[in-house]
Amino acid sequence: MTGDTQRHQDARPQPAPVGDRAAGALPHEAPTTMGRLVATVERLRREVLEAQAAADGRALVELAKGILIGQLHCTPAAAARQLDVLCRESGTSPLELAADIVNQASRDHVSEIAAAFVERTGTADDPAERNSTVSVRLRTAESGMLAADADTQAVAESLLTNALGPLGAVAVAVWTAVPDGSLALAGHAGFPQREAARWRHVPPGVSTVARLALRERRLVTLPRLKREGLPSIGHLEWPDGGRMAVPTGTGGRIHGVLEICWPQPLAPQPPQIERQVEALAELCAHTMDASPPREVTTTEGVLPDVAELIDLAEGLQDPAVVLTPVLDAEGRLGDFRIRYAGSRFVDPVGRPRGDVNGALLLEAYPMAAGESGLFDIIERVHATGEPFRAERMSLTALVDQIPLTTVADISVSRHGSAVLLIWRIEDERARLANLLQHAQRLGRIGGFEENLATGETTWNAELYALHGLPASAPPVRLRELPGHAHPDDSAALDRFLRAVLRHRRPASVNFRLQRSDGITRHIRVVAEPVLDADQRLHAVRGAYQDISAQHWTEVALAATRDQLAHTEAESAERNRLALQLQHAIMPPTPPAIEAPGLRVAVRYRPAETESLVGGDWYDTVVLPSGLIMLSVGDVAGHGIEAATGMVVLRNALRGLAVTGAGPAQLLSWLNTVTHHLAKHVTATAVCGLFDPSTRVMRWARAGHLPPVLVRGGEAEAFPLIEGLLLGALPDVTYVEREVRLEPDDTLLMFTDGLVERRDSSVQDSLGHLVTAAAAGAGDLDGRLDRLLAESRSDTDDDTCVIGIQVG
Numbered sequence: 001m002t003g004d005t006q007r008h009q010d011a012r013p014q015p016a017p018v019g020d021r022a023a024g025a026l027p028h029e030a031p032t033t034m035g036r037l038v039a040t041v042e043r044l045r046r047e048v049l050e051a052q053a054a055a056d057g058r059a060l061v062e063l064a065k066g067i068l069i070g071q072l073h074c075t076p077a078a079a080a081r082q083l084d085v086l087c088r089e090s091g092t093s094p095l096e097l098a099a100d101i102v103n104q105a106s107r108d109h110v111s112e113i114a115a116a117f118v119e120r121t122g123t124a125d126d127p128a129e130r131n132s133t134v135s136v137r138l139r140t141a142e143s144g145m146l147a148a149d150a151d152t153q154a155v156a157e158s159l160l161t162n163a164l165g166p167l168g169a170v171a172v173a174v175w176t177a178v179p180d181g182s183l184a185l186a187g188h189a190g191f192p193q194r195e196a197a198r199w200r201h202v203p204p205g206v207s208t209v210a211r212l213a214l215r216e217r218r219l220v221t222l223p224r225l226k227r228e229g230l231p232s233i234g235h236l237e238w239p240d241g242g243r244m245a246v247p248t249g250t251g252g253r254i255h256g257v258l259e260i261c262w263p264q265p266l267a268p269q270p271p272q273i274e275r276q277v278e279a280l281a282e283l284c285a286h287t288m289d290a291s292p293p294r295e296v297t298t299t300e301g302v303l304p305d306v307a308e309l310i311d312l313a314e315g316l317q318d319p320a321v322v323l324t325p326v327l328d329a330e331g332r333l334g335d336f337r338i339r340y341a342g343s344r345f346v347d348p349v350g351r352p353r354g355d356v357n358g359a360l361l362l363e364a365y366p367m368a369a370g371e372s373g374l375f376d377i378i379e380r381v382h383a384t385g386e387p388f389r390a391e392r393m394s395l396t397a398l399v400d401q402i403p404l405t406t407v408a409d410i411s412v413s414r415h416g417s418a419v420l421l422i423w424r425i426e427d428e429r430a431r432l433a434n435l436l437q438h439a440q441r442l443g444r445i446g447g448f449e450e451n452l453a454t455g456e457t458t459w460n461a462e463l464y465a466l467h468g469l470p471a472s473a474p475p476v477r478l479r480e481l482p483g484h485a486h487p488d489d490s491a492a493l494d495r496f497l498r499a500v501l502r503h504r505r506p507a508s509v510n511f512r513l514q515r516s517d518g519i520t521r522h523i524r525v526v527a528e529p530v531l532d533a534d535q536r537l538h539a540v541r542g543a544y545q546d547i548s549a550q551h552w553t554e555v556a557l558a559a560t561r562d563q564l565a566h567t568e569a570e571s572a573e574r575n576r577l578a579l580q581l582q583h584a585i586m587p588p589t590p591p592a593i594e595a596p597g598l599r600v601a602v603r604y605r606p607a608e609t610e611s612l613v614g615g616d617w618y619d620t621v622v623l624p625s626g627l628i629m630l631s632v633g634d635v636a637g638h639g640i641e642a643a644t645g646m647v648v649l650r651n652a653l654r655g656l657a658v659t660g661a662g663p664a665q666l667l668s669w670l671n672t673v674t675h676h677l678a679k680h681v682t683a684t685a686v687c688g689l690f691d692p693s694t695r696v697m698r699w700a701r702a703g704h705l706p707p708v709l710v711r712g713g714e715a716e717a718f719p720l721i722e723g724l725l726l727g728a729l730p731d732v733t734y735v736e737r738e739v740r741l742e743p744d745d746t747l748l749m750f751t752d753g754l755v756e757r758r759d760s761s762v763q764d765s766l767g768h769l770v771t772a773a774a775a776g777a778g779d780l781d782g783r784l785d786r787l788l789a790e791s792r793s794d795t796d797d798d799t800c801v802i803g804i805q806v807g
Contacts, residue, residue, distance in 0.1 A: 151187075152174050152176075152186040152187035153186075153187040153188070153189075154187070155174060155187055155284055156172050156173070156174045156187035156188050156189040157187075157189040159172050159174075159189070159258075159280055159284065160172045160189040160190055161189075163276070163280055164260055164280070167273070167276075168262055168264075169190075169260045169261060169262055170190050170238070170241075170261055170262065170263050171188070171189065171190025171191045171233075171234055171238075171260075171261040172188065172189050172190060172258070172259065172260050172261070173185060173187070173188045173191065173199075173210070173233050173234075173258075173259040173261075174186045174187040174188065174248075174256060174257075174258055174259075174284060175202075175210045175256045175257040175258075175259065176255065176256040177214060177254055177255060177256050177257070177384060177385050178385070179385045179387075179414060180204060181204030181205065181385075181386045181387075182201060182202060182203050182204045183201070183202040183208070183210055183211065183214075183256075183257070184200065184201055184202075185199050185200045185201070185202075185233070186256065188233070190234075190261065191233055191234050191237075191261075192237070195233060195234055195236075195237065196233065198233075199232075199233040204386075206231075207230060207231075208230055208231055208232045209222060209225070209228075209230050209232040209243050209245045209259055210232065210245050210257040210259050212230065212245065213245035213246060213247055213257050213259075214247060214254060214257055214384055215384075217247055217254065217380075217383060217384070218246075218247070219244065219245070219246040219274055219277065219278055219281075220243075220244070220245045220246070221242070221243070221244050221266065221268075221269065221274075222242060222243040222244075222245075222266070223242050223265055223266045223267070223268075224240055224241075224242065224265050224266075225238070225239060225240070225241055225242070225243050226239045226240050232259065233259070233261075234261050238261060238262070238263045240264070240265060241261055241262045241263045241264055241265065241266070242261075242262040242264070242265055242266020243259065243260065243261055243262070243266070244259070244260045244266070244269075244277055245257050245258070245259045245260070246258050246277055246278055246281040247281065247383075248281045248282070248284045248285035249285050249383065250282075250285050250331060252325050252327065252332065252333025252379065252382055252383060253325070253382060253383055253385075253417075254383045254384050254385070255285055256284075256285075258277075258280065258281040258284050260277065306322065306324060306339060306416070306417065306418045309322050309415045309416070309418050309420060310322050310339070310340045312415075312420070313340060313342045313420060314342050314343060316342065316344070316422065317344070318344065318422050318423070318424045319341075319342060319344045319345045319346045319422065319423055319424065320341075320342040320344070320345070320420060320421065320422045321338055321340070321341050321342070321345065321420075321421040321422075321423075322338075322339045322340040322341075322418055322419075322420060322421075323336040323337065323338060323339060323361060323378065323418060323419040323420075323421060324336065324337050324339045324417065324418045324419075325337075325382060325417070325419075326360065333379065333382070333383075335360045335361055335362050335363075336360070336361040336375075336378060336382075336419065337358070337359075337360060337361070338356050338357060338358060338359050338360070338361060338364060339358075339418065340357065341353040341356055341357045361375065361378070362375065374410075377410075377412055378412055378419055378421065381412045381413065381414050381419060382414055382419050385414045387411070387412065387413040387414070388410070388411070388412045388413075389409075389410065389411050389412075390409070390410045391409050392407050392408075392409065393407070393408060393409070393410045408423040408424055409423065409424040410422070410423050411423075444462070444466065444545060444546035445462065445543050445544065445545045445546075446459065446460055446461075446462040446463025446464070446465070446466050446543065446544045446545075447459075447460050447462075447463065447541070447542070447543045447544075448460075448463055448475065448541065448542060448543070448544070449539060449540070449541040450477060450478060450539060450540045450541070451538070451539045452537060452538060452539055452540065453538060453539075457474075457475040457476075457477050458475070459475045463475075463544055466513075466521065466523070466544055466546050467484075467513070467515060468515040468516060468517045468519060469516070478497060478500070478501070478527070478540060479497065479501075481493055481497070481511075481525075482494070484513060484514060484515075485511045485512060485513060485514065486511065486512035486514055486520070488512075489511035489512055492509050492510070492511060493509060493511055495507075495509070496508070496509035496525070496527075500527050500528070500529055500540055501529075501537070501540070504529040504531070504537055505529070506526070506527065506528040506529070507526075507527060508524060508525060508526040508527070509524070509525055510522065510523070510524050510547065511523055511525070521546055521548050522546070522547050522548045522550075522551040523544055523545065523546060523547065524544070524545045524547050525542060525543075525544055525545075526542050526543050526545075527540050527541070527542030528540070528541060528542060595620065595622055595628050595692070596622070596626075596628075596692045597690075597692030597693075597695070597806065597807050598628070598690065598692065598804050598805060598806050598807055599780060599804075599805045599807065600620050600628075600630070600802065600803070600804050600805075601780045601781055601784055601802075601803045601805075602618055602620070602800070602801070602802050602803075603784045603785070603787075603788055603799075603800075603801045603803075604616075604618065604798075604799070604800050604801075605753070605788055605798065605799040606798055614634070614635075614637075614638050614642055614643075614753075614797055614798035615633075615634060615635025615636070615637065615638075615642035615643060615645055615646040615683065615798075616632075616633070616634050616635075616646070616751045616753060616797075616798035616799065616800045617631075617632070617633050617634075617635075617646045617649070617650045617800065618631065618632045618633075618749075618800040618802050619631045619632075619650055619653065619654060620802065621654055621657065623657055623658060623660075623689075624658065625660055626691075626692070626693075627689045627690065627691055628689070628690045628692065629653075629654075629657045629687070629688070629689055630687075630688045630689075630690060630747075630749060630802060630804060631650075631653055631685060631686065631687045631688070631749075632685065632686055632704070632749045632750060632751055632800050632802055633646070633649060633650070633653075633683055633684060633685035633686070633704065633726075633751070634683060634684050634685075634704070634751045634752060634753075634798075635649065635681060635682075635683040636681070636682045636683060641680075641681075645681040645683065646683075648673070648677070648681075649670060649673070649674060649681075649683055649685070649726070652670060652673045653666060653670050653685070653687065656669050656670065657689075662689065662698055662700075662736055663687040663688060663689055663698050663699050663700035663734075663736055664700040664733070664734040664735060664736035665734075666687050666700075667685065667687055667700050667701075667702045667723070667726070667734045668732060668733060668734055670685065670687075670702075670726060671702065671724075671726045671727065671729075671731075671732045671734075672730070672731075674726040674727035675726075675727045675728075675729070675730050676730070681727055682725055682726060682727040682728060683702075683725065683726045683727060684701075684702055684703040684704035684725050684726065684752075685701070685702045685703075685704055685726060686699065686700075686701045686702075686704045686705075686706070686707060686749055687699065687700055687701075687702075688700075688707070688749070690741075690804070694740070695740055695741045695742070695743075695806060696738055696739070696740050696741075697738065697739055697740075697741055697747070698736055698737070698738040699718070699736070699737060699738070699739070700721070700723060700734045700735060700736045700737070701720075701721060701723040701734075702723045702724065702725055702726050702732075702734060703723060703724060703725030703726070704723075704725075704751075704752075705717075705750070705752060705755070705762070705766060706718035706719065706720055706721070707747055707748060707749045707750075708747070708748040708750075708769065708770055708773055709739070709741075709745060709746075709747055709748075710745065710746040710747075710748065710773050710774065710783075711742060711744075711745050711746075713774060714774055715770045715771070715773040715774035716770065717766060717770055718737070718739070719737070721735045721737055722734075722735045723735060741806045742806065743806055743807065744805070744806065745805070745806045746773075746780065746783065746803060746804065746805050746806075747803070747804040747805075747806075748773060748787075748801065748802070748803055748804075749801070749802040749804070750769075750799070750800060750801045750802070751797075751798065751799060751800045751801075752797070753793055753797035753798050753799035753800070754769065754787070754788075754791050754793060754799045754800075754801060755768070755769050755791070755792070755793060756793050756797065757792055757793060757794050758794055759794075760792075765792065765793075768792055769787070772786075772787060772790050773787065780803045780805045783803060784801055784803045787801060788801065
């Protein structure tokens with residue numbers, strides 16, 4: 001946007017000069033007939049715009065002369081001479097001086113904006129000149145719009161030429177808000193004619209830039225139209241340009257929207273520029289306003305359009321209220337006057353309509369001013385013209401300072417200068433009857449009453465539907481029920497009828513209703529006797545309910561329960577066998593193992609839940625070579641498959657160890673067994689071979705956590721060497737490491753059930769175990785017991801721990 005000191009009247013791109021060559025001709029090309037015609041049309045258009053601008057400027061000067069005539073009580077010629085003298089003495093142009101004279105005389109919104117512009121811009125770039133430029137721009141535009149005399153097209157052209165073009169704008173559109181919620185293009189300037197024709201009408205509900213300003217009821221600035229994704233007039237010509245849109249209205253009513261287009265992205269605008277745009281929108285609104293000011297009355301009473309609305313309200317079946325706006329001294333909406341309350345008016349708190357007729361809305365209903373309350377709705381409808389409807393809206397009124405809430409259906413619409421408010425207070429009895437009707441339909445319940453004295457039987461519509469009978473068919477009496485029921489239910493129906501008709505007590509019965517259309521329904525009947533004053537049976541009333549869905553659901557549930565019981569029994573048997581197998585191989589309290597050169601102790605803790613029988617294993621065996629094999633492992637999964645897989649791998653490793661191979665080779669062979677012989681099994685394991693003569697231990701791992709060495713009060717985990725879990729691939733080579741143990745060293749081998757936690761990583765859990773192992777003291781058994789007791793695992797998995805203490 002250009003600065004405010006820019007003085008030219010039209011900042012839009014100018015056409016190529018006419019004379020040497022016609023528009024569109026090349027430098028050395030002879031002008032064509034079409035080129036001359038285009039150049040002529042463009043020249044005439046420019047001359048028309050210059051003539052309009054000059055006429056608007058002359059109107060402003062003539063207005064200033066008129067003010068001087070009134071102030072100096074002189075003739076028009078003397079006023080003209082006085083204006084010339086003032087121009088020479090002040091060194092300003094006639095337009096600038098005329099704008100200053102009008103500002104001083106009117107003291108209106110435009111003069112306030114000009115004065116505020118000087119205060120906020122300081123002294124840079126001659127603030128007096130800035131003030132004059134703003135005044136000239138706004139006053140010239142005002143003169144042009146007044147001269148247009150409700151010609152919105154001329155208003156739009158005057159706005160662009162005199163006020164918005166100097167701000168860098170290239171086009172302007174004036175929209176009229178139609179009462180049906182649509183927008184009509186009332187005037188435009190700068191847009192191609194074909195584009196204006198495309199946008200002459202915007203249907204209700206279509207989101208556009210103008211609609212956004214109308215909905216927000218404030219000035220809206222869009223720096224880049226394309227980025228906002230809102231369509232609008234001219235969005236194809238300037239897709240990356242900026243937009244401003246501001247509602248135009250007077251007296252609280254919005255008549256339309258002023259939309260301004262810039263060809264380039266729009267930088268953030270200072271408040272004084274936005275105030276200028278708002279002032280132009282206000283001037284534009286005055287040319288569109290056809291409504292009467294202040295309280296909408298004449299000397300004879302209400303205006304004709306309000307009188308017609310009162311006649312309409314009186315003819316409605318629902319309570320209606322006619323409201324007219326009440327404006328303050330500055331023309332802003334302050335309240336609404338209850339101009340008329342119809343004869344069917346029902347006050348939410350029971351007051352007669354005479355108490356509210358003629359009162360201000362907020363005086364009669366102060367609670368309507370609450371956030372998103374009734375007053376806000378009425379104000380929005382009055383401003384935008386868009387009607388509002390809502391069902392079951394809460395209305396609150398004060399009675400002796402006590403808020404009372406009533407539920408009503410609301411309709412608010414604008415008609416000319418007034419607003420029609422219709423509310424229908426909800427009838428509680430009708431609402432409850434409606435609720436009961438829906439409850440009977442949803443619950444498939446039908447009611448009946450049988451008068452035993454007259455023989456008359458009354459059914460509701462739902463009961464006819466349950467029996468599959470048309471509404472014209474005669475109802476089925478209670479004594480006739482056995483003829484419409486399954487034969488096997490006759491005895492139950494006989495007991496039901498005796499209880500109600502003979503013993504005169506309430507009763508119920510379930511039976512199978514065999515309808516005439518061949519459909520059988522499961523029905524429950526509940527009935528109670530009605531006694532007269534002499535305690536004689538007078539009538540029977542009750543209800544039928546279709547319980548077919550419930551019956552078949554119960555049948556399905558019974559079958560499901562039987563199936564679940566059978567499945568649970570099978571699962572329990574499988575778990576019992578798996579647990580028995582697991583405990584047979586690895587008892588929960590194994591005895592201590594004595595081996596040459598070291599002492600071995602084992603702790604095995606089964607899962608807390610028997611259904612989680614796992615595949616953890618441990619093994620210590622003295623081989624024929626004198627070496628001692630130590631191993632722990634964990635088969636993935638739970639149940640009988642994991643337990644049997646554990647048996648296969650543990651026994652296979654023990655058999656392979658007799659060959660004298662090292663730990664890495666043993667794990668490689670065990671991987672082959674896992675992959676080819678134990679189908680669908682994966683496992684982790686650690687295998688070590690200890691030589692008592694040299695105290696050297698060779699070890700390897702297959703996806704398992706490494707052992708922990710405790711020496712001299714310090715603990716450290718073995719390095720995490722390479723080693724894929726067992727069964728993942730057919731051929732895997734494992735890495736082997738060796739460590740020399742010292743006397744009194746303690747080596748811990750364990751499964752992940754000792755350390756694994758759902759909320760911690762494995763490394764954090766392993767670190768906690770290392771810390772706990774270093775802090776432990778005492779003999780080997782006490783150390784293992786303490787590790788189990790302090791375990792932080794929360795996965796309810798099996799746990800194996802082997803402790804090896806070197807002698």
